[in-house]
Amino acid sequence: MSQTTIPKTKITIGLLWHSISSDNLGVGALTESQIAICQAAAVRAGVDVNYLIFGTTGGKHYVPQGISVRIGSRISIKQMMRGNSPFLKELDQCDLILDIGEGDSFADIYGIKRFIFLIVSKIAVLAKHKPLILSPQTIGPFDHWLPRKLAIAVMQRCNQVFARDGLSSSYLTKNGVRGNTTEVIDVAFRLPFTRPEHHTNNKVHIGVNVSGLLFSGGYTENNQFGLTLDYPALIRELLREWTNDPQNEVWLIPHVIPDDLPVEDDRIAIDALLTEFPSAQRAPDFNSPSEAKSFISGMDFMTGARMHACIAAFSTGVPVVPLAYSRKFNGLFSSLNYPWIADGKSMDTATAFKTIMEGYDKRELLKNQVAEGNQTANTLLQKYEDYIVLCMIGKYS
Known part of the structure; x- marks a missing residue:
């Protein structure tokens, strides 16, 4: 799917199935990292970004400082069916949607209820004719034929599907999702951190x-x-x-x-x-x-x-x-x-x-292999950031 729109200086990105309050710090890590990548891309694209976050909530609150973030309405299938869904109205405010599926929830292994929420939210974005990008995540497995058929149909209509590992990438190819897929790595490799002072007790x-x-x-x-x-x-x-x-x-x-x-x-x-x-x-x-x-x-x-x-x-x-x-x-x-x-x-x-x-x-050997792996991760995530830059200036593919 290819399209070009007139570039804007201010854009709103909908972050679907992200969270800045989840008690699962893994989901939060994806969100903090996604924002860090988008902010780096925004500098390159010369745009200001507002973020509208849709997903689960928890007892935490970790909004990055200096970032314009709003929490969107909860995703309610009942409200959508009744025609009074604030979520659908808020999608209209977004220039593009980045859907990270909480990292590994776009599957049917966690039960049909969770899958239904994931798939309906994607269909809603497509129905609004908003650019839908599946950010780096695990794709599948879809062990039952109906969820698999629905997932494939939706992914074929996404602007881009980013797999965060080789198994997910192969799974996409095996199931006929080609042409709009890219293999990268988990965005959490970009999660900001501050290294503590080195311990002095020699343990x-x-x-x-x-x-x-x-x-x-x-x-x-x-x-x-x-x-x-x-x-x-x-x-x-x-x-x-x-x-x-x-x-x-x-x-x-x-x-x-x-x-x-x-x-x-x-x-x-x-x-x-x-x-x-x-x-x-x-x-x-x-x-x-x-x-x-x-x-x-x-x-x-x-x-x-x-x-x-x-x-x-x-x-x-x-x-x-x-x-x-x-x-x-x-x-x-x-x-x-x-x-x-x-x-x-x-x-x-x-x-x-x-x-x-x-x-x-053998932790010294592992340390060297970790260093090599991080070089690979940086290269792969740069591909993802480059694509986000193109989206921000209105060039979707």
Whole structure:
């Protein structure tokens, strides 16, 4: 889909399925990073940007300073059907829509209800004849034929679809979405941060991002994600190994911190572990994704099961062994030629433990590979920024 419009000096960008208040700091990291990329593009394009954010809300508030941001109306299918949807009216104010799908929600693996919200919002944008760009995200999987058919039809009508990993890019090609697709990388590699002063106690600072969701067994509390390992047992074994060595300083790091969803709250799992491993330390409850990334950047090694906690480590040069519970991990890190992943859907507990400990022992090697991966990430995200510049001056493709 190609079109050119008269350039403007002031534009409004709708950020669909973003959030600047989500208790999931991964979703917030995507939003902060998206705005940082758009601001860099705006300088190059010579435009001022207002942002209108549509998505889920939470208990946080991390608006970047000096940025014009408004929170849009909630997306209600009932209101759309009744013809009184403020969301639809607010779409009219936007010059273009960047839809990031909360990173990995454009799929049917999280249930049909979430998929319906994602797909209806996209159809609404297309019905308004607004340029729709799917920002870097995991695409699919769509295991059922109807969601897959709807998703393909919508993506074929987008101005551009950006996959954040090779697996998603291949999935698009396999399902006939071609010509308007580009493979880049997760925007969170651009999340701003401030590196803390180097620690002076000569200990090895180890960060362990504990997933409350995996600790609970998923939303169903019955191994929802089909792990082949015992996640709580793995975390306990790692903590037992690391806290027994006086040369280590172990930090338990939360990255999803909702006050009203205990099954997903990393802090609950961490507090339980601290009763068993009192020599470990608890990271603070971060007020923003950038604050979390800044803290993580001070680690000497990290492992975790929240992907954006792992990206925070990787993008700040920290050796990291992610624990994958979905293909989004495998796709993203393989795109960076980074093989150090403990795969929770194929490894048993002992193998995952061995893999993480090997990464810890070889952390200097991992650090070099992380540096190479970050060069690749920077190149890929520059492609995305270049495209946003073109959109801002009215040249869509």
